[in-house]
Amino acid sequence: MSDGNGFTPVCPLPIQEYPHVLLAHGGGGRLMHQLIDAIASTFASAELARRHDGAALRIGDMRLAFTTDAFVVQPLFFPGGDIGKLAVCGTVNDLAMCGARPLYLSVSFILEEGLSMETLGRVVASMQAAAHEAGVEIVTGDTKVVDRGKGDGIFISTAGIGVIEHDRPIGPEAVRPGDAVLLSGDIGRHGIAIMAVREGLAFETEITSDCAPLAAPVLKLLEAGVAVHCLRDLTRGGLAAALVEIAQTAGLHIQLDEAAIPVRPEVQSACELLGIDPLYVANEGRFVAFVPEAEAERALSILQTEPVSADARVIGHVTADGPAGLVTLRTAIGTTRVLDLLSGEQLPRIC
Amino acid sequence: MSDGNGFTPVCPLPIQEYPHVLLAHGGGGRLMHQLIDAIASTFASAELARRHDGAALRIGDMRLAFTTDAFVVQPLFFPGGDIGKLAVCGTVNDLAMCGARPLYLSVSFILEEGLSMETLGRVVASMQAAAHEAGVEIVTGDTKVVDRGKGDGIFISTAGIGVIEHDRPIGPEAVRPGDAVLLSGDIGRHGIAIMAVREGLAFETEITSDCAPLAAPVLKLLEAGVAVHCLRDLTRGGLAAALVEIAQTAGLHIQLDEAAIPVRPEVQSACELLGIDPLYVANEGRFVAFVPEAEAERALSILQTEPVSADARVIGHVTADGPAGLVTLRTAIGTTRVLDLLSGEQLPRIC
Numbered sequence: 001m002s003d004g005n006g007f008t009p010v011c012p013l014p015i016q017e018y019p020h021v022l023l024a025h026g027g028g029g030r031l032m033h034q035l036i037d038a039i040a041s042t043f044a045s046a047e048l049a050r051r052h053d054g055a056a057l058r059i060g061d062m063r064l065a066f067t068t069d070a071f072v073v074q075p076l077f078f079p080g081g082d083i084g085k086l087a088v089c090g091t092v093n094d095l096a097m098c099g100a101r102p103l104y105l106s107v108s109f110i111l112e113e114g115l116s117m118e119t120l121g122r123v124v125a126s127m128q129a130a131a132h133e134a135g136v137e138i139v140t141g142d143t144k145v146v147d148r149g150k151g152d153g154i155f156i157s158t159a160g161i162g163v164i165e166h167d168r169p170i171g172p173e174a175v176r177p178g179d180a181v182l183l184s185g186d187i188g189r190h191g192i193a194i195m196a197v198r199e200g201l202a203f204e205t206e207i208t209s210d211c212a213p214l215a216a217p218v219l220k221l222l223e224a225g226v227a228v229h230c231l232r233d234l235t236r237g238g239l240a241a242a243l244v245e246i247a248q249t250a251g252l253h254i255q256l257d258e259a260a261i262p263v264r265p266e267v268q269s270a271c272e273l274l275g276i277d278p279l280y281v282a283n284e285g286r287f288v289a290f291v292p293e294a295e296a297e298r299a300l301s302i303l304q305t306e307p308v309s310a311d312a313r314v315i316g317h318v319t320a321d322g323p324a325g326l327v328t329l330r331t332a333i334g335t336t337r338v339l340d341l342l343s344g345e346q347l348p349r350i351c
Numbered sequence: 352m353s354d355g356n357g358f359t360p361v362c363p364l365p366i367q368e369y370p371h372v373l374l375a376h377g378g379g380g381r382l383m384h385q386l387i388d389a390i391a392s393t394f395a396s397a398e399l400a401r402r403h404d405g406a407a408l409r410i411g412d413m414r415l416a417f418t419t420d421a422f423v424v425q426p427l428f429f430p431g432g433d434i435g436k437l438a439v440c441g442t443v444n445d446l447a448m449c450g451a452r453p454l455y456l457s458v459s460f461i462l463e464e465g466l467s468m469e470t471l472g473r474v475v476a477s478m479q480a481a482a483h484e485a486g487v488e489i490v491t492g493d494t495k496v497v498d499r500g501k502g503d504g505i506f507i508s509t510a511g512i513g514v515i516e517h518d519r520p521i522g523p524e525a526v527r528p529g530d531a532v533l534l535s536g537d538i539g540r541h542g543i544a545i546m547a548v549r550e551g552l553a554f555e556t557e558i559t560s561d562c563a564p565l566a567a568p569v570l571k572l573l574e575a576g577v578a579v580h581c582l583r584d585l586t587r588g589g590l591a592a593a594l595v596e597i598a599q600t601a602g603l604h605i606q607l608d609e610a611a612i613p614v615r616p617e618v619q620s621a622c623e624l625l626g627i628d629p630l631y632v633a634n635e636g637r638f639v640a641f642v643p644e645a646e647a648e649r650a651l652s653i654l655q656t657e658p659v660s661a662d663a664r665v666i667g668h669v670t671a672d673g674p675a676g677l678v679t680l681r682t683a684i685g686t687t688r689v690l691d692l693l694s695g696e697q698l699p700r701i702c
Contacts, residue, residue, distance in 0.1 A: 009479035011472040021466040026496030036494055042475050043458075043482070043489040055490035057455055059514060060413045068457035068510055070495040104408055106419035107394075108508040110461070115372040121362040124393050128360035131394070138394040139406035142508075143387055144421040145377030146700065150503040157459040157493075159419055159510030163410060349497065 011042040026349075028236025028282065029342040033245075053094040053233070056164060063164040065100035067091060071156045074349050076119065078197050080189070080209030081284070083156055084123035086351060088130035088138075089213050089284060090235070091160040096215040097231045097287065099170040099222060100162030102134060107158050108142040112151035123154060134213035136160070166222055172249035174229040177320035180296035181254060182289045184217065184309035185210070186262035187239050188278035190285070192270045194350045201273075205266040212285030217306040221289065226299045230290040233283070235351060240279040240339045242288060243327045253322025256329045256339075260315045279329075280342060282350045290318065362393040377700075379587025379633065380693040384596075404445040404584070407515060414515040416451035418442060422507045425700050427470065429548045431540070431560030432635070434507055435474035437702060439481035439489075440564050440635055441586070442511040447566040448582045448638065450521040450573060451513030453485060458509050459493040463502035474505060485564035487511070517573055523600035525580040528671035531647035532605060533640045535568065535660035536561070537613035538590050539629035541636070543621045545701045552624075556617040563636030568657040572640065577650045581641040584634070586702060591630040591690045593639060594678045604673025607680045607690075611666045630680075631693060633701045641669065 014034060024031045054067025071087045081089075088105065095102040107127065111120065131138050168174075190209040195201070214233060221228055230250075232242045239261070247254045263271075263278045271278045285308060291299045296314055303312035322328065327339040365385060375382045405418025422438045432440075439456065446453040458478065462471065482489050519525075544560040546552070565584060572579055581601075583593045590612070598605045614622075614629045622629045636659060642650045647665055654663035673679065678690040 007480065007483055009476040009483070011475035011479075013468045013472045013475075015468045015472065019468055021462045021464060021468065021471065021496055023464050023496050023498065025462070026494065032494070036492075038472075039460075039475050039492065039494065042479050043492070055455070055457075057490065057512075059415070059454065059512070060411070062411045062413055064410070064512075066455055066457060066512060067491050068459045068508070069493045070459035070461050070508065072461060072495045072497050103410065104406070104417055106406075106417060106510045108419045108421035108510075109390075110421050110423060110506055110508075111372045111376070113372060113374050117364045117366045117370055117372065120372065121364045121366065121389075124362035124364075124390050125360040128362075128393050129358065132358055132360070139408065140418050141387075141390065141394070142420045143377065143383070143390065144423045144700075144702075145372055145374050146423050146503060146506075147374065149500065152497060152501040155461055155497075155506065157419070157421065157461075157508030157510075159457045159459075159508075161408075161410070161415075161417060161512065349495075351495075 009042055011038055013038045023348050028241050031343060053097040056098060065095050065098035065162040065164055067094040068157060068159040069094060071351055072349050073351050074152065075197055076153055078209055079193050079206055081211035082123060082126050083154055084126035085130040086211055086284060087156040087158045088127050088134060089211050090351060091158040092134045092136055092213045092215055093233045095160050095162035096218040097233050099166065099168065099231065100164045101219060102136045102160055102162040102215050104161045105131060105136050105138045105158050106140045107138055107156060110151055110155040111145050112153055113145055113148040115153055134215060168228065170228055170231055172230055172246045175246060175250040175252060175290050175318055176229060177252060177318055178293050179229055179290040179318040180293050180314050181316040182291060182299055182312055183261065183315045184287050184303060185311040186264050187234065187283055187286055188263055188267040188271065188281040190283050191281035191347050191350050192267050195274060195347055196270065203266050203270060207266055207270060210283050210285035212308045214285060214287055214308060217303050217309040220302050220306060221299055224302050226295050227292055228289055231287060233287040235284060236282050238280040238282055241341055244339055244341050247327045248325045251324050253319045253324060254316055254327045255319055255322060256316035258329050258331045260313055262311060284351065360393055362389055364389045374699050379592050382694060404448040407449060416446050416449035416513040416515055418445040419508060419510040420445060422702055423700050424702050425503065426548055427504055429560055430544050430557055432562035433474060433477050434505055435478035436481040437562055437635060438507040438509045439478050439485060440562050441702060442509040443485045443487060443564045443566055444584045446511050446513035447569040448584050450582065451515045452570060453487045453511055453513045453566050455512045456482060456487050456489045456509050457491045458489055458507060461502055461506040462496045463504055464496055464499040466504055485566060519579065521579055521582055523581055523597045526597060526601040526603060526641050526669055527580060528603060528669055529644050530580055530641040530669040531644050531665050532667040533642060533650055533663055534612065534666045535638050535654060536662040537615050538585065538634055538637055539614055539618040539622065539632040541634050542632035542698050542701050543618050546625060546698055547621065554617050554621060558617055558621060561634050561636035563659045565636060565638055565659060568654050568660040571653050571657060572650055575653055577646050578643055579640055582638060584638040586635060587633050589631040589633055592692055595690055595692050598678045599676045602675050604670045604675060605667055605678045606670055606673060607667035609680050609682045611664055613662060635702065
């Protein structure tokens with residue numbers, strides 16, 4: 001298509017290498033990043049900084065954050081949540097990671113013919129409950145129906161608008177040597193909860209998803225004037241993917257202490273059973289914050305006042321003298337391991 | 352789910368009557384409106400007026416419009432457009448129908464494993480071309496992949512933000528007796544173009560979709576100070592569904608003149624062949640505007656300066672003395688026909 005002025009956009013997808021979309025293109029690893037980068041570069045405008053979680057816009061005198069996510073999780077219901085709660089929390093959390101106060105959400109449903117109305121009703125009610133908990137309003141929506149066998153029950157896309165009430169630049173570019181890396185709580189529960197239901201695994205202790213809205217602890221940090229340098233929620237690709245991306249973009253070295261990273265024993269056991277590394281498992285209610293070392297203790301004590309981040313702790317530091325762009329992990333047995341992006345995915349359709 | 356304060360939302364879906372979602376629930380008729388009303392009432396906040404096309408929000412000193420749409424059209428490419436162009440135009444047009452200047456779009460893709468990368472690349476490029484033409488920027492996005500057989504190539508959800516630069520209330524409530532009903536051009540082409548490809552029908556003259564952005568003519572009307580009372584694009588359910596909804600909400604009678612409604616001969620023939628009424632066929636680049644009779648001529652001459660609405664004309668009037676809430680059509684042969692919502696749909700998955 002051309003507009004008559006010779007404007008004919010091209011999307012630089014890796015057609016030669018990958019002629020078809022693979023499940024791995026949705027999995028949070030290298031292939032997904034390659035795909036998203038090609039699409040984003042087609043849309044990119046010179047004026048807008050490309051951000052991980054959403055766009056920061058200026059409209060009139062306001063600074064707004066704008067973000068969207070699609071949700072295709074299977075099963076639709078799992079311990080600790082469902083696709084509706086996930087769709088609300090996911091978009092609320094993307095806004096929070098932009099340092100914005102989430103305000104308004106849109107929702108679009110793609111329903112498969114034959115879906116039980118009772119299921120739809122539960123999902124819609126769960127979305128409203130999650131919106132209420134997160135302090136946002138769902139203000140507009142759309143519904144489409146596809147033929148039986150052309151969908152999978154319910155797909156949901158949410159978009160969100162938030163307001164940015166500070167002028168702090170937040171993102172990997174703002175990360176500085178000496179920053180402490182704060183983690184808001186234990187990792188790996190969301191992905192393992194989904195996997196356990198899907199595989200019919202029963203553990204002694206039921207593993208529930210960590211799915212939760214994260215705006216409250218983030219806004220508390222910002223309102224207290226903590227010099228937050230970077231925020232990132234730990235969704236597809238888990239803690240490892242989030243930190244590798246930040247290290248690469250910042251061009252700095254992140255050194256982690258494995259012993260400081262909380263993983264519940266039942267999650268650890270499940271990971272061992274499934275042959276999965278919890279560092280790469282998706283979370284839906286966990287984030288990292290990069291703050292100057294001198295503010296780490298104060299930031300921790302603020303995070304610990306919110307239930308969702310009560311177990312926050314320092315898990316590592318940013319250094320200028322280590323290998324630039326790398327994340328290294330000092331293991332419990334004293335060795336050092338380099339964390340990298342996986343090429344594909346461990347767990348398909350976990351969000 | 353409850354937040355501990357006893358807040359347990361319930362979604363009042365018609366479970367007894369319809370235990371399962373039908374294709375007709377997506378078709379623009381009575382069933383779709385029933386479904387959407389139940390979902391919207393679950394989400395509804397007291398402060399926000401419920402609007403057809405999107406939400407009007409106040410953030411700081413700004414008045415913004417916010418809207419979303421899902422797109423599941425089959426086939427992905429059709430004469431005059433493709434799912435990508437449709438996704439951009441659909442959201443741009445919803446913002447325009449709120450009387451807003453479209454600014455920013457988000458896009459989320461749900462891709463089926465096995466989709467050709469070349470197809471994806473064409474759709475992405477088409478979206479960027481359409482965004483360029485409509486004067487909006489696609490600023491944020493998301494991509495998910497579902498297993499083969501759990502999707503249908505590409506589904507797209509777009510959301511959009513626009514700014515409302517006037518303080519005119521625009522909507523069915525603002526419609527007044529004596530208003531002229533302006534139609535921006537010929538109807539029925541989008542739905543019939545899709546149907547023709549799907550059914551393998553060949554006509555002497557190829558029927559191309561009317562898919563196009565509508566913000567330019569709408570903004571020209573508003574900038575010229577025309578007292579626009581209501582705007583509505585003619586998507587699912589076509590001209591008939593749009594006008595029936597407006598008549599019902601306004602509680603007024605709309606009288607149409609069939610001879611004034613332009614339908615191209617090839618569309619008329621195709622409709623006769625398919626047994627479809629063009630008044631109910633979806634359009635993706637057509638709208639109606641309600642303006643005071645005294646401003647109708649000026650409004651028409653403004654619309655006619657934009658290529659997309661060059662063929663605009665007056666097709667009817669609002670009256671206070673006819674049957675309230677009804678749309679009647681004076682046919683070419685002089686009889687009068689009452690237009691009503693269809694219960695289901697004529698053409699599934701046309702957007």
